[in-house]
Structure formats: structure tokens, C-alpha cells
Amino acid sequence: MSAPHVPARTLTTAHLSAAHPFFAGRTLDRAGPLIGREITTGRAFAVDPWRLYADGHITNPGTVIAGQVGLGKSALVKTYLARHAILGRRSVVIDPKGEYGALAAWFGSAAICLRPGGQTRLNPLDPTIGADARVALVAAVVELGLERRLDPLERAACERACVVVSTGSTGTLTAVYDALRRPAPDDAHRLGTTPDRLAEETRACALAVRRLCEGELAGMLDTPTTPDVRLDAPVVVFDLQALRNSAALGIVIACIAAWHEGRHPRDHAGRIFVVDEAWALIATSATAEFFQRSWKLARASGVQNILIVHRVSDLRAAGDAGSRVAQIAEGLVSESEICVLLRQAHADLPTTRERLGLTDAESEIVTRLPRGCALWRIGDRSFVVAHVVSDAERALIDTDHAMRAARP
Numbered sequence: 001m002s003a004p005h006v007p008a009r010t011l012t013t014a015h016l017s018a019a020h021p022f023f024a025g026r027t028l029d030r031a032g033p034l035i036g037r038e039i040t041t042g043r044a045f046a047v048d049p050w051r052l053y054a055d056g057h058i059t060n061p062g063t064v065i066a067g068q069v070g071l072g073k074s075a076l077v078k079t080y081l082a083r084h085a086i087l088g089r090r091s092v093v094i095d096p097k098g099e100y101g102a103l104a105a106w107f108g109s110a111a112i113c114l115r116p117g118g119q120t121r122l123n124p125l126d127p128t129i130g131a132d133a134r135v136a137l138v139a140a141v142v143e144l145g146l147e148r149r150l151d152p153l154e155r156a157a158c159e160r161a162c163v164v165v166s167t168g169s170t171g172t173l174t175a176v177y178d179a180l181r182r183p184a185p186d187d188a189h190r191l192g193t194t195p196d197r198l199a200e201e202t203r204a205c206a207l208a209v210r211r212l213c214e215g216e217l218a219g220m221l222d223t224p225t226t227p228d229v230r231l232d233a234p235v236v237v238f239d240l241q242a243l244r245n246s247a248a249l250g251i252v253i254a255c256i257a258a259w260h261e262g263r264h265p266r267d268h269a270g271r272i273f274v275v276d277e278a279w280a281l282i283a284t285s286a287t288a289e290f291f292q293r294s295w296k297l298a299r300a301s302g303v304q305n306i307l308i309v310h311r312v313s314d315l316r317a318a319g320d321a322g323s324r325v326a327q328i329a330e331g332l333v334s335e336s337e338i339c340v341l342l343r344q345a346h347a348d349l350p351t352t353r354e355r356l357g358l359t360d361a362e363s364e365i366v367t368r369l370p371r372g373c374a375l376w377r378i379g380d381r382s383f384v385v386a387h388v389v390s391d392a393e394r395a396l397i398d399t400d401h402a403m404r405a406a407r408p
């Protein structure tokens with residue numbers, strides 16, 4: 001059964017609670033979708049980051065959700081998105097495990113599956129993505145392929161290739177590959193070299209792009225965006241399970257983020273962008289830097305970015321301590337003013353505590369939380385909340401069926 005899509009509206013808390021018993025807003029004195037009940041007081045706990053921002057409780061809507069395996073991180077997000085969608089807010093989910101399809105179906109759409117050789121394509125040079133973001137994306141694609149930073153000549157050649165292929169028509173990675181293999185004489189001269197020498201010196205870049213056009217990763221990013229990639233459903237799910245262990249996962253996530261940003265530069269209705277299993281987006285400095293940029297734009301564009309990880313240290317472990325990637329990952333955590341901690345292992349506690357500045361009492365609590373319970377840090381306030389799931393929502397959150405099916 002599909003849940004009805006109701007346009008956004010504003011109600012008082014009293015009206016909202018009466019009309020929709022599932023939504024209440026006494027916590028922080030604001031209406032918003034219900035999360036659950038505060039353990040200590042039994043009061044309803046609701047979160048609307050846009051209201052929290054407007055009221056000065058937070059200065060950044062960035063959100064990190066961390067907790068051990070199977071404790072209910074994804075379940076929390078699925079109900080959060082469903083309840084926001086019923087109130088008219090839209091969301092985009094990066095789903096590396098292929099488990100949000102039921103949520104998309106609830107709101108009448110199907111998950112968009114990106115896989116090598118598939119039918120669905122997302123073009124990193126799509127005209128809806130701004131020119132600067134297109135160049136940054138293509139540079140990230142190439143750096144990911146090369147597993148190193150571009151040197152200045154390579155960067156300039158990639159930049160030129162993007163501009164040339166996007167002039168007068170929709171550029172594609174296939175056209176960038178051709179432009180890198182056969183640079184225009186003018187471009188080569190401007191860079192102080194000849195076309196043949198430039199092609200030779202940037203051959204590795206061309207081959208990195210080729211991997212996505214003709215190699216084993218072809219068939220996802222190499223032609224214009226297909227019409228099935230649309231953002232108008234209440235919940236848009238990108239199913240990336242085919243890429244779970246692929247080097248291309250980070251770059252596909254970056255492309256989706258750029259495309260989402262390009263389509264909705266300023267969305268006054270508020271939009272939610274979720275990356276489940278978020279380790280992938282900071283796998284390399286190229287994708288980490290790309291995401292850092294998009295994180296910084298979030299406030300201006302009215303987007304709540306949500307990263308889901310097992311441990312706060314997952315983000316730190318993305319690079320050697322002190323490296324550029326590790327610094328970016330730490331920045332993403334420290335700029336997230338909403339932190340939701342499900343149970344943490346004792347071994348992870350020192351890092352979590354240090355990164356988030358937990359008090360003794362908070363540190364004690366986060367090692368003992370049962371499934372579905374979390375410590376919510378919102379700005380400088382904290383709440384221990386039991387997530388409430390309705391009967392209708394259970395079908396959305398069940399990820400245990402395989403375990404139950406195998407029970408003797």
C-alpha cells in the first residue's frame with residue numbers, strides 16, 4: 001500500500017498531535033515528525049532541523065548517526081524520512097545495501113539502480129550540474145582512477161576537456177576521454193606544449209576516464225542522464241548494491257550529490273540527503289573534498305545531510321591520521337550539530353568521546369543502549385530517546401528476515 005503524499009503545511013503542535021497522533025512536538029517546543037519517547041521523562045521527542053536552525057538551537061543541520069551493527073540506524077532513518085515525506089519534505093537516499101526500496105515504493109516510486117552495464121545512467125557532465133562542480137567531479141573521477149592527486153598540467157587538461165565537450169552540447173565522459181586523447185592545438189599551445197606531447201603527458205588521465213566508458217565500470221556515468229533518474233518523488237532511492245565493493249562507489253555518490261545540488265540549488269521546502277554506509281564517500285581525498293564542499297553548501301541550500309556510520313572513528317579511519325582525508329572526515333563530524341549515537345563498543349568509546357566531547361554520563365549511557373535507543377546530541381543539548389515504530393512502518397524497517405528465515 002502506498003502512503004499518501006500530502007503537501008507541506010504548518011499546524012500548531014496541538015492540532016498536529018490531534019490530527020496525526022504519530023507526530024508531536026513538545027521536545028524543544030516545536031512541531032515536527034516524531035522520533036520516539038525520551039527515556040527519562042516519557043515525553044514525545046520530535047525533530048525538525050529547519051525549525052531547530054530557525055530557533056538557534058543549531059547552526060548547521062549536518063547529521064551523523066553512529067552505532068554498532070544491527071542496532072537500528074537504518075530503521076531510524078527510514079521512519080524519519082517517511083514521516084518527513086508525509087509532511088511534504090523530500091529526500092534522496094544513497095543505499096549501498098539495497099534496503100530502501102520498500103520506502104521508495106511506499107511513496108509510489110521505484111529505487112533507481114545504478115550498476116555497470118545497466119540501463120540507468122547519471123551524467124557527471126549533466127547541464128544541471130554547475131560548470132565548476134562538473135570540473136570538480138571530473139577531476140575527482142580521474143583522481144579516483146589514478147589513486148593519486150592530479151599534477152597541475154593534468155588538472156588544466158581535464159578542466160579544458162570539460163569546457164570543450166560542454167560547449168554547445170551536453171558533455172559526456174566519453175567525449176572527455178576523446179578530448180584528452182586528442183587535445184585541440186590551441187589548448188596545447190596555451191599550456192606551452194604540443195597536442196601530441198599533451199596527449200602523452202595526460203594519457204593516464206584519459207585511461208582513468210576510459211575505465212568508466214569502455215572498461216569494467218562502463219554503463220553508469222558515460223552517456224546523458226536517462227529519464228528514469230528523477231528527483232520529483234517524495235523519497236528518491238539510489239540503489240548502489242551492485243557497487244558495494246567497487247572503487248566506483250565513492251565517485252557515483254559524488255555524482256549523485258552534485259546532480260542533486262544542481263537540480264535544487266535552493267530548496268525552500270527543505271530536503272534531506274542521506275548516505276547510508278558513509279565510509280565510501282570519504283574513501284579518497286578526491287571524493288572527500290567533493291563531499292566537504294557539498295557539506296558546506298548544505299546550509300545555504302536548505303539541505304540536511306545525514307551520514308550513517310558504525311563508529312565515529314569510521315570517518316577518521318578513512319585516511320591515515322593527520323592526512324587530508326582524515327582532516328576532512330573530522331571536519332564533517334565536528335560540523336554536524338545533530339549527532340545520534342546508538343550503542344557504542346567500549347573499544348570505540350575514547351575516540352567517540354573525544355570527537356564529540358561527551359560528558360561522563362553520556363559516555364556511560366552510550367555503551368548500554370538497547371536496540372532502537374539512542375543518545376541525541378542537538379547543539380549543546382542531549383536526550384536519550386527510544387525510537388517508536390508503528391505497525392505500518394514495520395515492513396519498511398525489517399532487515400532481519402534472512403536471519404529469521406534461516407532459523408532451525
Ligand SMILES: Nc1ncnc2c1ncn2[C@@H]1O[C@H](COP(=O)(O)OP(=O)(O)OP(=O)(O)O)[C@@H](O)[C@H]1O
Pocket residue numbers: 067068069070071072073074075076310371372373387388389397398399400401
Ligand atoms: N526501533 C526499533 N523497533 C523495533 N525493531 C527495530 C527498531 N530498530 C531496528 N529494529 C530492527 O532491527 C533490525 C536491524 O535494524 P537496522 O537494519 O536498522 O540496523 P542497522 O543499525 O542499520 O544495521 P547495519 O549496521 O547492519 O546497517 C531490523 O530488522 C529492524 O526491524
Ligand SMILES: [Mg+2]
Pocket residue numbers: 073074075276
Ligand atoms: Mg543499516
